[in-house]
Amino acid sequence: MNPPIIESESAEEEALLEAAKLMLIAARTAPKTGGIDDISTLIVHGEEKDAIATKNGRNSRRAKIGRF
Numbered sequence: 264m265n266p267p268i269i270e271s272e273s274a275e276e277e278a279l280l281e282a283a284k285l286m287l288i289a290a291r292t293a294p295k296t297g298g299i300d301d302i303s304t305l306i307v308h309g310e311e312k313d314a315i316a317t318k319n320g321r322n323s324r325r326a327k328i329g330r331f
Contacts, residue, residue, distance in 0.1 A: 280306065280308065287305075290302060
């Protein structure tokens with residue numbers, strides 16, 4: 264049984280993960296060239312996401328491509 268009170272931080276994280284899951288389904292079910300399903304999807308969050316974002320920032324500064 265779920266608790267009767269849901270703090271905003273946990274609700275926001277749950278909602279973001281749910282939206283990300285729906286985006287994966289949309290990508291999977293979208294029409295593809297030739298009808299071939301050759302995409303890979305995943306969701307990264309938490310510390311691993313932060314590490315990837317930090318590395319991307321370093322790489323973009325090194326390549327002088329700015330923020331994206």
